[in-house]
Amino acid sequence: EVQLVESGGGLVQPGRSLRLSCAASGFTFDDYAMHWVRQAPGKGLEWVSGISWNSGNIGYADSVKGRFTISRDNAKNSLYLQMNSLRAEDTALYYCAKDIYGDYGFGDNWFDPWGQGTLVTVSS
Amino acid sequence: SYELTQPPSVSVSPGQTASITCSGNKLGDKYACWYQQKPGQSPVVVIYQNSKRPSGIPERFSGSNSGNTATLTISGTQAMDEADYYCQAWDSSTNVFGTGTKVTVL
Numbered sequence A: 001e002v003q004l005v006e007s008g009g010g011l012v013q014p015g016r017s018l019r020l021s022c023a024a025s026g027f028t029f030d031d032y033a034m035h036w037v038r039q040a041p042g043k044g045l046e047w048v049s050g051i052s053w054n055s056g057n058i059g060y061a062d063s064v065k066g067r068f069t070i071s072r073d074n075a076k077n078s079l080y081l082q083m084n085s086l087r088a089e090d091t092a093l094y095y096c097a098k099d100i101y102g103d104y105g106f107g108d109n110w111f112d113p114w115g116q117g118t119l120v121t122v123s124s
Numbered sequence B: 001s002y003e004l005t006q007p008p009s010v011s012v013s014p015g016q017t018a019s020i021t022c023s024g025n026k027l028g029d030k031y032a033c034w035y036q037q038k039p040g041q042s043p044v045v046v047i048y049q050n051s052k053r054p055s056g057i058p059e060r061f062s063g064s065n066s067g068n069t070a071t072l073t074i075s076g077t078q079a080m081d082e083a084d085y086y087c088q089a090w091d092s093s094t095n096v097f098g099t100g101t102k103v104t105v106l
Helices: none
Strands: A003-007 A010-012 A018-025 A034-039 A045-051 A058-060 A068-073 A078-083 A092-099 A111-114 A118-122 B009-012 B018-023 B033-037 B044-047 B061-066 B069-074 B083-091 B094-097 B101-105
Touching: A003 A092, A018 A034, A018 A092, A018 A118, A034 A078, A034 A111, A045 A068, A045 A078, A045 A092, A045 B094, A058 A068, A111 B044, B009 B018, B018 B083, B018 B101, B044 B061, B069 B083
Parallel strands: A010 A118, B009 B101
Antiparallel strands: A003 A018, A018 A078, A034 A045, A034 A092, A045 A058, A068 A078, A092 A111, A092 A118, B018 B069, B033 B044, B033 B083, B061 B069, B083 B094, B083 B101
């Protein structure tokens, strides 16, 4: 069974940093691109970042570019999101999601499955 | 930046047909997919590549995409279909989600 388990969320003050992790199991991790998607409380979905199977293709939403860094460790079957200079508007449930392809941006990528998410709250 | 617009809510009676639209500039030139999200749960894809259903998704879910509008149709809507639905497309290697539609089965 494919499983994605996020961790690392919590309460953090504005301007501080946090690192999220996503542990993957049940599939060949280094065959697939991976993504982070967030959902603010009571709001819609927002793609945050994506990374191809070999880390050769990385992208970010404009809202996080320059502050967040996505990475992966294929030997550990893990995906990460380093979040710096956090703002109140970054408060959200952060989901890890598996792409159906090894790379993304072709136009027909979609995400399956998604993890259960880890909650990040940015507040003083 | 590219935007996808959905109606905030759609109401449907059990057994009737619900149609959810997703509008974006030349969306018909792109692939659209649709996710269902029930309260407290993670999103699940119900339609991909405009009109294809993943295994395990009921036949009552169908999709189309043309011009500036993609449409998700739920035929013979059941109470279990009550959820939020989001469309998704890619624009210049950036993923975009629609604004989301809450489907209420009255």
